[in-house]
Amino acid sequence: MKIILASGNQGKIREIASYCDKHEVLPYTDFTEKFEVVEDGATFKENALIKAHAIYDKVKEKIDTPFVVLSDDSGITVPALGNIPGIYSARYAGEGATDKENLHKLIDTLKEKGIERTPAYYTAAMAIVTDRGDFTVHGWMHGNVIAEARGDKGFGYDPMFIPEGYTQTLGELDADVKQKLSHRAKALELAKTVIGTLK
Numbered sequence: 001m002k003i004i005l006a007s008g009n010q011g012k013i014r015e016i017a018s019y020c021d022k023h024e025v026l027p028y029t030d031f032t033e034k035f036e037v038v039e040d041g042a043t044f045k046e047n048a049l050i051k052a053h054a055i056y057d058k059v060k061e062k063i064d065t066p067f068v069v070l071s072d073d074s075g076i077t078v079p080a081l082g083n084i085p086g087i088y089s090a091r092y093a094g095e096g097a098t099d100k101e102n103l104h105k106l107i108d109t110l111k112e113k114g115i116e117r118t119p120a121y122y123t124a125a126m127a128i129v130t131d132r133g134d135f136t137v138h139g140w141m142h143g144n145v146i147a148e149a150r151g152d153k154g155f156g157y158d159p160m161f162i163p164e165g166y167t168q169t170l171g172e173l174d175a176d177v178k179q180k181l182s183h184r185a186k187a188l189e190l191a192k193t194v195i196g197t198l199k
Contacts, residue, residue: 001195002063004028006037006055006071012184016070019179019188023195028055028069031062039073044087044125045136047073052127052134066131068195074124074184076157078106078145080115089157099156103149107160110147120145120161124183126191135194139186154178 003025005013017025037054041047052071059069075089085092085106093101110118121142128135142164149159151171159171163181170178179185 001198002026002065002067003195004031004055004059004067004069006051006069012072015179015182015184016072016188019185020192028059032058039087041073041087044073044075044123045127045138047087048125048127048136049129049134052129056129068198069129070126070191070195071129072124072126072184072187074122076106076120076122076145076161078110078118078120080118081109081113084109103157103160106145106157107147107149110145115147117144117146119143122157122161122183124187126187128191128194130198132198135191137187137190137194139183139188139190141181141183141186 001023003020003023005016005025005027007013007027013027037051039047039050041050048071051073052069055071056069059067073087075086077083077086089102091097093105119142121140124139126137144162145157145160146162146169149171150169151159153172153175154170159169161170162168163170166173
């Protein structure tokens with residue numbers, strides 16, 4: 001079963017491909033040109049479904065073998081800041097913002113509020129769109145954010161996020177440790193189960 005990823009984010013592509021190594025995992029750009037999808041949903045789940053349907057509609061015109069489209073919408077939520085950035089995590093510092101710009105804007109926001117460390121959590125919503133219908137799953141990772149960046153591993157907000165039970169940030173922890181803890185890994189485990197029933 002081909003899994004077509006509805007993402008152009010290289011970090012996500014690497015992470016998902018390594019986790020789903022028993023399937024043929026391909027970015028949607030192998031089948032169609034890169035295009036922007038307007039993510040105007042109110043939740044991670046809605047945005048994941050919007051992306052997955054947009055990619056599915058494009059790819060089904062180019063491929064005649066069985067496939068599923070897997071899309072994830074994920075982000076970090078900081079309750080002490082009014083649950084931001086949430087669904088706006090990828091564009092917190094503005095449309096087209098880099099990971100580093102988003103990271104430093106959140107660090108600056110914490111500093112402005114005089115917060116050095118506070119609880120936060122990552123959410124990953126995954127949508128699986130197939131010729132048999134739509135499926136969605138979720139995964140979460142809880143911990144704390146700190147008002148500084150530590151480490152250069154991972155991507156996104158990883159250098160400022162310390163998972164529950166750890167003292168290092170995701171930017172400092174090895175990839176295999178992150179894979180066991182991550183919101184995306186938890187959602188992927190459920191997604192793999194769903195995809196396994198579609199064979």
